[in-house]
Amino acid sequence: MIRLRIQRTALPRNALILTDTPxxxxxxxxxxxxxxHDYGDHTGEYAGTEWEPCPCWTEWRMVLLPLPRRPRWLRRRTNGRDPWGPGGYSDEPPF
Structure with a gap:
């Protein structure tokens, strides 16, 4: 039995997807x-983990709605040109 849920993904692009739930x-x-499943190399040291999907879950995904990108003028500037400073507050008077 498939248990559906809506999820947000960021790769390769922001989108809402429909996916199965375990x-x-x-x-x-x-x-x-x-x-x-953890596994080791020839010396017995940890080398990584492999993931075996459970039969109660299918790994399919379907894109429902691609989400728009933020316009350039709404993106947060981090290269020192931000008028509000790094903390989000301005040290200039309001007039």
Missing amino acids: RPDCRDCDGVGGIP
Whole structure:
């Protein structure tokens, strides 16, 4: 059974997507959606983790609505040209 939810994603572009949700009462993955498997290299040291998806969850996604980008004039300036300063407050008088 598919449990749908709406989620926001930022890669490759901001969008609202429809995705599946893992079963919260699944005994295999405890509602996480997959089972992590740690593995080591030839010396026995930790080398990473592989993710095995649980059968209670499908990893498909469908884009519902691409979200618009903010116009350049609304983006926050961080290169010192911001009139409000780094804290968001101006030290100039209001007149």
